[in-house]
Amino acid sequence: MSTRVMPFRGSVTSREQVSVFEFSWPVIVFVPLVAVLIQIFIPVKVRFMPIVDLPFMVTIFFATARRNPITGCLTGCFIGLMQDLFAGPSHLLGMYGIALTVVGYLASSLGVKIDVENPGSRFLITFGFFGVHQGIYWVVAHEMLRQAVLWSWSHVAISALANAVIGIFVYKFLDRFKQR
Amino acid sequence: MDTFIGRYRNLIVFAAILFAQIIGLAIQVRRPSDAGDTRLIRFWAVSAVTPVESAVIHSQEWMTNLWTNYLYLHGVRRENRQLRAQLEQMKIEEARLSEDARMARRIQALLAFKEQYVDSTVAAQVIGTSGSDQSRVLYIDKGSNDGIATDMAVITPTGIVGKIVQVFPDSAQVLPINDQFSGVGAALKDSRLQGILKGGANGTTTLQYIMSDEKVTPGEDVITSGGDRIFPKGLPVGKVVSVQPGKDLFLNIRVIPAANLDQLEEVLVVTKITEKMPDVKDLSPLRASDILAERLPTIPTKTAVDAAGNAKPGSATAPAGTTATAVAHPAVTGTPAKPDAAGRTTNKSATAAGATTATNGLAKPKPATPVTGAATTKPKPSSGVASDSETDTNGASVPKQETKPAPEPAPSAPSEPLSTPPTGAPPQP
Numbered sequence: 027m028s029t030r031v032m033p034f035r036g037s038v039t040s041r042e043q044v045s046v047f048e049f050s051w052p053v054i055v056f057v058p059l060v061a062v063l064i065q066i067f068i069p070v071k072v073r074f075m076p077i078v079d080l081p082f083m084v085t086i087f088f089a090t091a092r093r094n095p096i097t098g099c100l101t102g103c104f105i106g107l108m109q110d111l112f113a114g115p116s117h118l119l120g121m122y123g124i125a126l127t128v129v130g131y132l133a134s135s136l137g138v139k140i141d142v143e144n145p146g147s148r149f150l151i152t153f154g155f156f157g158v159h160q161g162i163y164w165v166v167a168h169e170m171l172r173q174a175v176l177w178s179w180s181h182v183a184i185s186a187l188a189n190a191v192i193g194i195f196v197y198k199f200l201d202r203f204k205q206r
Numbered sequence: 207m208d209t210f211i212g213r214y215r216n217l218i219v220f221a222a223i224l225f226a227q228i229i230g231l232a233i234q235v236r237r238p239s240d241a242g243d244t245r246l247i248r249f250w251a252v253s254a255v256t257p258v259e260s261a262v263i264h265s266q267e268w269m270t271n272l273w274t275n276y277l278y279l280h281g282v283r284r285e286n287r288q289l290r291a292q293l294e295q296m297k298i299e300e301a302r303l304s305e306d307a308r309m310a311r312r313i314q315a316l317l318a319f320k321e322q323y324v325d326s327t328v329a330a331q332v333i334g335t336s337g338s339d340q341s342r343v344l345y346i347d348k349g350s351n352d353g354i355a356t357d358m359a360v361i362t363p364t365g366i367v368g369k370i371v372q373v374f375p376d377s378a379q380v381l382p383i384n385d386q387f388s389g390v391g392a393a394l395k396d397s398r399l400q401g402i403l404k405g406g407a408n409g410t411t412t413l414q415y416i417m418s419d420e421k422v423t424p425g426e427d428v429i430t431s432g433g434d435r436i437f438p439k440g441l442p443v444g445k446v447v448s449v450q451p452g453k454d455l456f457l458n459i460r461v462i463p464a465a466n467l468d469q470l471e472e473v474l475v476v477t478k479i480t481e482k483m484p485d486v487k488d489l490s491p492l493r494a495s496d497i498l499a500e501r502l503p504t505i506p507t508k509t510a511v512d513a514a515g516n517a518k519p520g521s522a523t524a525p526a527g528t529t530a531t532a533v534a535h536p537a538v539t540g541t542p543a544k545p546d547a548a549g550r551t552t553n554k555s556a557t558a559a560g561a562t563t564a565t566n567g568l569a570k571p572k573p574a575t576p577v578t579g580a581a582t583t584k585p586k587p588s589s590g591v592a593s594d595s596e597t598d599t600n601g602a603s604v605p606k607q608e609t610k611p612a613p614e615p616a617p618s619a620p621s622e623p624l625s626t627p628p629t630g631a632p633p634q635p
Contacts, residue, residue: 065337066345067259070471076339095216103223111251113336114343114379115371116387118234119247120227122338127227131220167340170228171235174386175340176407185339 047091047204057203058084058105066112077185081105082159083193085126086152087200089133090142098137102130118171125162129155145194152193156186249374252345256377259333260347267331324438325478327361328352332470333377342409343371344380346473354378357436359476365442365464366390366430367473378475382467383443384409391433392443392461394422400431403443403461411444413459420457422449428461438479 061080069076085105089098106126110119133155136142142151160182167175211218330352334345348354350373360367360380368382381388384405392403392413401416413428426446432439444461452458 062337063255063258066255066334067262067337069335069337070263070332076335076337096219099220099223103227108251109337111248112255112334112345113338114341114381114385115248116381116385117336117338117341118231119245120231120234124224124227124231127220127223131216135216163340166231170231174407178408 046093049088049092049203049205053203054088054101057200058088058101058108062105062108062112065109077188078192079156079159079185079189080196081109081122082126082129082156083152083189083196084200085130086133086155086193087197089130090137090148090151091204093134093137095131095134095138098134099127099131102126102128116173121163121166121171124166125159128162129159132158145198148194148197149190153186153190156189157182160185248372252372252374252377252379256333256345256347256374259345260331260376263331263333263347323480324476325480326476327474328354328477330354330360330378330473330475332380332473340407342382342385342405342467344368344382344470346378346380346475347376348475349374349376349378351375353477354475355477359437359441359479360473361437361441361476362465362470362473364466365444366437367465367467367470369436370475380473383463384411384467389434390437390443391431392428393431394446395427395429397422397426400433401459403428411461411463413446413461414452414456416457416459418451418455418457422446422457422459424448438476 058081061084065080085102088101092098092101103123103126106121106123107119109122109126110117113122133151136151141147160177164175164177167173168177328348330346330348332344333347336343344367346354346360354370354373356370356373358370360369366383368380368385368388370378371381372379382405383390383403386405386407388405390403391400393400394413394416397420399416399420399422401413403411403413405411416422424446428443428446430437430439430441430443442464444463446459447462448460450458450460
């Protein structure tokens with residue numbers, strides 16, 4: 027049970043300081059692993075599941091809760107590479123890794139500046155960063171690797187909305203693992 | 207310097223991690239793994255995870271089976287009755303189709319065509335997906351320990367699914383036909399136009415490389431052409447849903463897959479395909495005695511003998527193709543003698559009418575006598591002329607036939623019980 031208090035560098039919110047949460051090592055290791063497992067297992071039974079990106083939500087959660095850009099991008103890198111491992115032989119290692127590294131870094135940097143504990147801000151963060159995630163993936167796949175990846179604004183918007191809504195409940199559940 | 211590093215420490219670490227991954231991507235692009243080759247890290251990861259997935263899936267299946275097969279049996283009796291009725295209908299349909307298949311095989315034998323047969327398959331359960339919108343690969347719970355290898359075809363009873371791309375000890379990765387990296391040799395069933403079925407980035411499948419001056423209609427079935435050397439010829443692929451002019455003089459034909467690729471649970475992996483000549487043993491004609499032998503339990507002995515003894519050559523009591531023989535064997539193509547209602551044999555319509563007779567004769571078939579293995583008595587081999595002064599099974603001598611039977615490709619082959627080819631590609635005439 028440890029809670030550190032970190033002063034805001036920029037006073038974006040009304041609060042003077044924000045809590046930095048810690049997690050136990052089993053949680054840090056197994057929650058992303060379980061998220062990836064669920065992500066590759068559930069679509070067998072649930073048809074629309076590929077729209078929902080649990081590893082992405084977990085990255086956002088850990089990054090914003092710990093509020094450390096280095097651990098944020100490391101967590102994103104770790105989760106993204108795990109996703110890459112199961113995504114098929116045509117999917118090169120690092121495609122999701124790069125996307126989630128950027129998302130982890132940006133989310134934790136943002137978490138230092140604003141309050142990301144309430145459902146409203148969580149919704150907006152998830153919605154926004156999902157677009158960033160998809161955009162970076164598209165740049166890596168289409169521009170760097172010359173793969174045929176379609177970009178559809180409507181698809182990205184619907185997926186972002188779905189992830190933002192589901193994310194509120196996922197974050198609520200993951201809050202139990204916070205040590206404070 | 208220390209101040210600079212301390213100030214931009216986060217950014218430096220972030221850039222370093224990003225740079226390392228970009229370098230990793232560049233290395234992978236420069237040295238792509240060969241087909242079937244699996245990177246060690248992937249091998250470890252998949253091997254570690256798939257037993258867990260497999261256990262979860264199988265325990266869930268077990269619970270579902272326990273509920274559906276032992277506890278929740280509402281309406282099973284009624285469903286059983288419906289299925290039995292359906293089975294009877296299917297037997298009739300199968301008999302009719304086996305006749306067509308025999309004809310096709312005869313033509314193939316005459317033309318020395320080789321057929322592809324699915325010799326053996328392994329049933330597998332789908333236990334996972336890529337979990338991503340961009341990749342559509344599937345994981346199955348059978349691997350190299352079960353004889354699975356790369357480039358094996360994966361099918362369902364309704365249509366093809368994809369091919370094996372990576373194999374692990376207890377699991378394998380399937381590239382479905384709607385993945386953007388997939389390609390399948392396919393042909394239109396009616397027009398026989400051949401093209402390549404490719405998946406799209408959004409999960410659609412299109413039949414490509416068919417010239418725009420060809421006529422393709424929506425609703426036409428698409429089957430495998432066998433040209434990719436992975437899928438046997440003639441397996442159902444899907445159905446044409448739209449045809450639009452594409453670029454480079456080719457049509458853009460959108461195909462909806464026959465198999466429900468979004469909700470696959472069990473699949474068959476084709477582990478062995480053999481290519482052989484059609485079995486000419488099946489092509490030898492059935493003799494009148496075989497047909498009578500099949501009918502034997504229903505024929506009153508005394509009456510039948512008398513009736514057969516009084517028969518005169520060429521005196522058919524019913525016109526060809528409209529005979530009232532309810533049990534004429536459906537596969538009696540080229541049978542020179544056919545039984546009429548009284549159990550007599552006649553040599554009229556020896557060749558061409560065989561199919562017609564079979565079709566009509568199936569209007570009221572005996573449910574207890576399936577098509578396969580119909581001949582209960584083994585006739586003499588190398589009969590050549592099928593009904594050359596036969597003695598029927600009741601001991602009645604049937605007069606020698608005057609007309610010659612249809613030429614057969616293998617006259618010396620013994621008359622075997624009819625058999626349908628092994629599971630696999632229906633022969634295409």
